Amino acid sequence: MSQSVKDPFQTLQAALDGDVAYTCGVQPIKAEDLCVYYKLKTGPGHEKNARSINLDVEVSEEELEQLAAACDPAPFGLDDKDVLDEKVRKAGKIDVENFVARFDVSAAGIVDAITPQILSGEKSNSVLRAEMYKLNVYGPGCFFKPHQDTPRAQNMIGSLVIFFPTAHEGGELVLTHGEDKFTFDSAAELVNHKSGPAVAYIAFFSDVKHEVLPVRSGHRVTLTYNLFVDHAESGALTLPHVVPTPVEREFESGLVSLLDDRTFLPKGGFLGFGLAYKYPMPTLDECQLPPMLHLLKGRDARIRTAATRLGLPVHAKIVYDAGSWGDEDITVLMDHPVDADEHSEDMDEEEIAQITGEGVKIREELRRKQAGPDSGAETVHEAAHSSREETDAHSDSDSDSGAKTVHWVTPANEMMSIHTPSGSYFGNNGGVDYIYGNVALFVEVPAVGDGVRAKYL
Numbered sequence: 001m002s003q004s005v006k007d008p009f010q011t012l013q014a015a016l017d018g019d020v021a022y023t024c025g026v027q028p029i030k031a032e033d034l035c036v037y038y039k040l041k042t043g044p045g046h047e048k049n050a051r052s053i054n055l056d057v058e059v060s061e062e063e064l065e066q067l068a069a070a071c072d073p074a075p076f077g078l079d080d081k082d083v084l085d086e087k088v089r090k091a092g093k094i095d096v097e098n099f100v101a102r103f104d105v106s107a108a109g110i111v112d113a114i115t116p117q118i119l120s121g122e123k124s125n126s127v128l129r130a131e132m133y134k135l136n137v138y139g140p141g142c143f144f145k146p147h148q149d150t151p152r153a154q155n156m157i158g159s160l161v162i163f164f165p166t167a168h169e170g171g172e173l174v175l176t177h178g179e180d181k182f183t184f185d186s187a188a189e190l191v192n193h194k195s196g197p198a199v200a201y202i203a204f205f206s207d208v209k210h211e212v213l214p215v216r217s218g219h220r221v222t223l224t225y226n227l228f229v230d231h232a233e234s235g236a237l238t239l240p241h242v243v244p245t246p247v248e249r250e251f252e253s254g255l256v257s258l259l260d261d262r263t264f265l266p267k268g269g270f271l272g273f274g275l276a277y278k279y280p281m282p283t284l285d286e287c288q289l290p291p292m293l294h295l296l297k298g299r300d301a302r303i304r305t306a307a308t309r310l311g312l313p314v315h316a317k318i319v320y321d322a323g324s325w326g327d328e329d330i331t332v333l334m335d336h337p338v339d340a341d342e343h344s345e346d347m348d349e350e351e352i353a354q355i356t357g358e359g360v361k362i363r364e365e366l367r368r369k370q371a372g373p374d375s376g377a378e379t380v381h382e383a384a385h386s387s388r389e390e391t392d393a394h395s396d397s398d399s400d401s402g403a404k405t406v407h408w409v410t411p412a413n414e415m416m417s418i419h420t421p422s423g424s425y426f427g428n429n430g431g432v433d434y435i436y437g438n439v440a441l442f443v444e445v446p447a448v449g450d451g452v453r454a455k456y457l
């Protein structure tokens with residue numbers, strides 16, 4: 001491919017390909033760390049009785065049956081309720097107050113192992129924290145249908161599963177993200193590990209759909225954790241400098257080419273990016289979108305890291321289709337969710353004025369596909385906005401009643417994109433303080449000669 005004719009938009013899109021939503025492996029541990037103490041389910045007056053089990057390859061079926069008998073049926077989340085339904089999830093669970101595991105996920109080195117992938121990019125002032133959630137036992141015939149893990153806080157980024165080496169077959173964990181599918185057969189991984197005691201692990205972004213296939217034989221015993229991004233309370237004066245990855249460099253070069261082009265957004269505007277992942281949003285009415293640039297996952301983080309390094313401000317906003325008014329389709333970027341029930345599809349002038357007054361009204365620039373049919377350059381808005389296509393040289397952010405110009409690099413996923421909780425939501429427990437919402441990222445492009453762009457032109 002000739003470098004000289006490469007379209008910067010294609011460079012940016014290509015540098016956002018190749019994203020992985022998980023990280024997994026097998027971690028050798030000490031034999032004694034396979035020991036778990038758990039409370040027995042006995043009648044009144046006997047609640048204090050406990051038993052221990054060594055969850056190694058040799059553990060007997062009988063001991064595993066006893067552990068399974070100490071479990072309650074594991075529910076799943078439907079809106080704000082925990083629901084038991086063996087058509088969706090068949091598994092046993094023990095809550096954290098009813099067992100103690102010697103295994104320590106941080107001391108075992110697993111938090112360190114998963115951090116680079118889960119805290120993608122330059123996040124030297126963030127740390128990953130794993131909070132133990134449940135012990136689960138999947139006996140023969142147990143499974144968990146596709147779901148996302150319920151976001152429990154704004155800073156919840158992922159989920160981590162630890163698999164004990166108890167003999168079993170089946171129970172593969174299947175992750176699906178867009179077109180990508182990945183199957184983790186923890187049983188096979190552990191059987192292949194011949195040198196001493198070990199656990200298998202997988203961490204993944206918790207908005208990614210996943211399912212546990214039926215266990216064919218034996219018992220699959222797991223510890224699950226929620227992963228949170230915390231701020232490092234480091235007294236250090238200097239934070240480590242993270243060397244950019246090749247794809248980040250590639251992305252940066254695409255941005256520089258655009259800054260360098262005086263026909264591109266001569267009066268300034270934004271580059272818009274629909275994101276690959278969803279993020280926990282508070283469901284409280286009128287709640288402002290909390291700061292979230294440090295919570296970005298995978299390739300979404302790449303956009304922030306490269307733009308920030310170049311000194312270009314990055315904003316996360318909710319994209320709303322505010323309907324049409326006369327000939328004009330109105331798109332607004334908002335900092336807080338709009339109550340979808342309050343605004344009908346055919347909003348009147350006043351309602352539109354109210355919404356556009358609270359947000360930033362944008363006009364969207366769309367680019368003709370320059371590569372083959374699957375370059376991904378077209379946006380979902382193209383049909384609606386094709387009449388507005390213009391050449392870059394004509395872009396003018398001031399000409400359209402104060403609207404800002406946005407060039408979409410990757411399509412905004414859905415507009416009106418904060419989902420109101422509905423019966424279709426499947427989590428791994430009930431709770432609607434947070435739901436997964438769609439936001440888009442906007443990289444601010446200064447006018448030619450202004451701000452950091454002055455350096456280039």
Ligand SMILES: O=C(O)CCC(=O)C(=O)O
Pocket residue numbers: 136144149161173210212222224428
């Ligand atoms: O056990 C697994 O592999 C995943 C379990 C799960 O998805 C959950 O507990 O939410």
Ligand SMILES: [Fe+2]
Pocket residue numbers: 147148149159210428
């Ligand atoms: Fe899950």
